[in-house]
Amino acid sequence: MQKLLGFARADHRRVFAIALPMMISNIAAPLLGLVDTAIIGHLPNSVYLSSVAIGAMVVSFIYLLAVFLRMATTGAIAQAFGADDQTEQHQLFTHGILTALILGVVIISLSPFITSVSLWLVAPDPKLLNYATDYIQIRLWSAPAALTTLICLGVLLGRQDSRRAMWLVIITNFVNVVLDLILIVGLNMNVRGAALASLCAEWTTAIVGFYWCRHTLGWQLSKARIVASKLSLFLQANGNIFVRSLTLQLCMAMMTGYAARYGTTIVAANAVLMQFLMLISLGLDGIAYAVEALAGEAKGRNRPNQVRYWCRITLLWSSLFAAGYSLVFWLLGQQIIGLITDLSAVVDTAMRYLPWVIALPLLAHWSYWLDGVFIGLAWSKAMRDTMLLAAITGFIPIWWLSKPLENHGLWLALSGFLIMRAVYQAIWLLRRSRKVV
Structure with missing residues (x-):
């Protein structure tokens, strides 16, 4: 059998059969989002673009916190898929859809409160x-659809059907752009048109995703059953990952929130540099998705050696991507910053902090990869605990002690946070390495 970098070529292809479509979807989403912004941005009054930007930030934050639905579903489905347990997959899909719909309805019912509080905070x-x-x-009327789509993504990724998962992301953005042209340009509906376009796009995607999952699983509503004990476990896993995601978002928000104390130029420079994280996620997310599906399947098949094998090959690619990103940021960092902004003060300030960003891929890729491993093995409690420990013993004390360093202190805290996350996750993984199934 032909080998590449110590692993069978066929296994490298299997990793990228999952990773590559998700990388493409990660690229497609922001590109189509730019078209979306450009359409609303060409209206005669800038108030429309500013309003959409603020509203989209609020809605995106809510839906981003709900990503626990996708994560918990992926790991559980991957294991049931590996065990060839069709009944368990049906049960997980039933519980997932029920949870998504209930949470979606709760969000809709709380929309006046969510809107008033979020706009009070943003001011x-x-x-x-x-x-x-x-x-x-x-936009919040799309909550049941957006959360249903997360469940569908979890099912498709857990079953290693990443092409359809990719198409779900692309469909959302494509429908959104087309309806933007119709509602904003054609019917002059400005902000309401942008919101309705996104609403329709999210419901369209949810319907397509549900249809695909229903047929892939052979799921039938008439045979769907709620099993209280299994639903409780599913909700517990989702709760653990929610705490993990909330902790992460709060730490990341500090990079913008506390930087405001150091002036608008620092805030702008940090915002530019944080875009490098988006570039990192294009590759590292894809590898994380691959290890989620492959390690989860191997655990479902009760094959611990295969779990370790898929962990090793995906860690190799995660490391290679990280090294490549750091090299690109070192060689082309100034040019990338120049593409994002042409404000000389912001460019000069961002260049002062660029060394932190060059180191970022080498520090961050461990947690991207380990998150994938933990999701695949359904270690949601460990994800929660290691994230909380990293925030409490890493980000918070380093930020507090390095306040005299001002913005350098914030970047030091973020770096320490990433390192501590990786350390705690690695310790947990090594302790459990003989009990992965």
């Missing part, structure tokens, strides 16, 4: 308030 210009309110309240 936008009074001219933006009514438009941003309309946008958020329209």
Whole structure:
């Protein structure tokens, strides 16, 4: 059997059969998002673009916190898929859809409260308030659809059907752009048109995703049953990952929130440099998805040696991507910053902190990869605990002690946080390495 980098070529292809479509979807989403922004941005009044930007940030934050639905579903489905347990896959899909719909309805019912609190926190210009309110309240009607799509993504990725998972992401953005042209440009509906376009896109994607999963699994509503004990375990896993995601988002928010104390130029420079994280995720997320599906399947098949094998090959690729990113950021960092902004003060400030970003892929890729391993092996409690420990013993004390360093202190805290996450996750993995099944 032909080998590459110590592993069979066929296994490298299997990793990228999962990873590559998700990398493509990660690229497609922001590109189509740029078209979306450009359409609303060409309206005669900038108040429309500002309102959509604020509203989209609020809605995206809510849906981003709900990513626990995708993560918990992927790991559980991957193991049931590996064990060839069709009944368990049906049960997981039933519980997932039920959870998504209930949470979606709760979000809709709380939309006035969510809107008022979020806009109080953001404190936008009074001219933006009514438009941003309309946008958020329209978009939140898509909550059941957006959360259902997360369940469908989890099912497809767990079953290693990453091409359809990729198409779900692309469908959302494509429908959104087409409807933007119709509603905003054609019907002059400005902010409400942008919100309705996204609403329709999310419901379209949810319907397509549900149809694909239903036929792939052979799921039938008439045979769907709620099993209280299994639903409780599913909700517990989701709760653990929610705490993990919330802790992560709060730490990342500090990079913008506390930087405001150091001036608007620092805030802008940090915002530019944080875009490098998006570039990192294009590759590292794809590898993480691959280890989720492959390690989960191997655990479901009760093959611990295969779990370790897939962990090793995906760690190799995660490391190679990380080294490649650091090299690109070192050689082309200034040019990338220049593509994002042409404000000389912001560029000069961002260049002062670029060394932190060059080191970021080498520090961050461990947690991307380990998250994938933990999701595949359904270690949600470990994900929660290691994230909390990293925040409590890493980010918070380093940030507090390095406050005299100002913005360098924030980047030091983020780096320490990433290192501590990797350390705690690695310790957990090594302790459990003989009990992965």
